[in-house]
Amino acid sequence: MITCGAAQGARGVLGTGAYVPSRVIDNKDMSSLVGVSEEAILRKTAIRERRWAKPEEATSDLAVAAARAALEQAGIGAADLGLIVVATSTPDSPQPATACVVADELGAGHGTAAFDVNSVCSGFAFALSIADRMLAGTSAEYALVIGADVYSRILSPTDRRTTVLFGDGAGAVVLGPGGRQRLLSTRLASFGTARDLIGVPGGGSRMPATQETLREGRQYFAMDGRGVTEFVETRVVPGIEQFLADNGVRRDRTVHFVPHQANGRLLETMSRRLGIPSERMATTVTRYGNTGAASVPITLDQLARSGTVADGDLVLLAAFGGGMSMGLTLLRAG
Template sequence: MTLACEQTTDTHTGAGLPVPFAVTGTGLHLPPAIVTNKDLTRNLRTSDEWITARTGIRERRRLAPELATSDMCVAAARPALEAARFAPGDLDAVIVASYTADQPLPSTSAIVKSALGATRALALDVAQAACASGVHAVLLAAHLLQNPSISTVLVIGADCASRVIRPTDRTGGVFFGDAAAAVVLTRAETAGAGLLSYDIGSKLSYAVQIPGGGSRLPTTADTVAAGAHYVSMDGPAVWETATTRLPESVTSATRQAGLTPTEIDHYFFHQANINILQETLRRLDIPADRAPITLDRLGNTGAAGLFTALHHTTTAGRLRPGDTYVMCAIGAGFHWGTLCLRQA
């Protein structure tokens, strides 16, 4: 499989949506098992100093082998619903953003919907934008909330990357952690709240991929033996794409909202790598205190990452009515995107 990228880039920038909505509750689930950098050095040729300097990660979580992504989703959804003061039966839609589904069929969102008892909710999955799936899921939720029959949407970002990382992979083994985080979005009456603008882009690349298990390379004994079902990642390609596309996307989305990046109150970024985040903030001239960091203790949690940052700010009471905030991520594909929003 080639690692070359197509030469064309498809980017869509759009204005916001007329029906306002707000974040009314968030939730987080972290598996109790903690894996420190020191723990990793027992099986990988690495060191605590090397991992910290290159990633900013000191520890990450690992899901118990008898559990799956949907279990984390349900565990994150319950406190989010409690914070929002909604029952599962009140939900109009459940959207799960994850590239580590419980299984190919049935859908993870249907499993989560059933476990929660969200009997009348739409069940929707957003999967193959990987770490950018959370941005896609919120954009989808924002559009659903324009429909007068939909007033409450639960969005969950969750990934169990430990199931798709080769045990001897020095890169993947140090980066990724397992987690789930959820947000309840509800219609609001505050004019000007909700989605102000967005920028969504993609450019085909195989620099981050799981080649095995699809229709092109179905699962066989040979693909399993070759490790084709594990994530492979070209670090330099990720760095170059992320540090270019994220600042461009943020600048485009905020401009569409009539704002500049420095005027945004909060930034909730995909928690990929401390160096990528710092370089993005530097290029945008954004103070570090506007972008909460969770990767130091959670690692790269895939689609959950930006929601863990949102949860951090929300539970601290720092996301206030009238505040502007950006949700921004990049994922395998490559897919990237930025949402610019205002809290009701």
């Protein structure tokens, strides 16, 4: 486990952006695809619809669109960036890094460092912390941090438990001096003993893609839903409580809660367990589903543009995902 205070120079979020594909998959569409009633999907997940990429759209396309929105709000150009980090577990291809594709499409300078981070749904939190620490040790002023995933490409239509949950999307922030929301503290942790709870078993060096693995569906995403729920209850909720306590944040302090949008019902349980009022929990899961590494920055963008965050308010980002992994970030507005 790694806990980091704000890096010297007190960087913050200068701009946010998000993008979701135009193709809407509502629960009626999903019911026809996987054979689960619309009512059951809503009751178990609180999801009403999600967005899926068009055939010609890849992760980098979504990432570029979100990045442009964040750069516009920040008031800087791609040429000003010293660093681009893309958090994704659904890259355009195994090689090269999707971040390099994004850098080229944005027109970033040839000297811009660009790389990917794969911590599954926790990836954005990991990428944000890495970017902050790297800026502290370089001459670069600005970093672009993106969470982007196209899970619709790795879902099995026969796995009704996972297919109903996921959507595609991208969210981005520009990190630099000052900023609307200052980074205060970050905590990153991984729990490798629980690595089998979430994953795509086929297609890597341990299980290369073959006709047999394709027939067996090993190229598809798999998840132990009950095990993930237990992980959240026993690791993530206590981890958030300890993180807030270590940062001197009282339960009655105004905190805007931006959790990973895993499942609407799970978020309700987390909010209740943590004692954070539902009106202080930012959500996008009802409209977009679980967008992987994109869910936290998409939701943060919605919160940042809502006008409900006052100067001095604290914003807690809480991501969790495969690995298993957890990333917590505390921001202060103003």
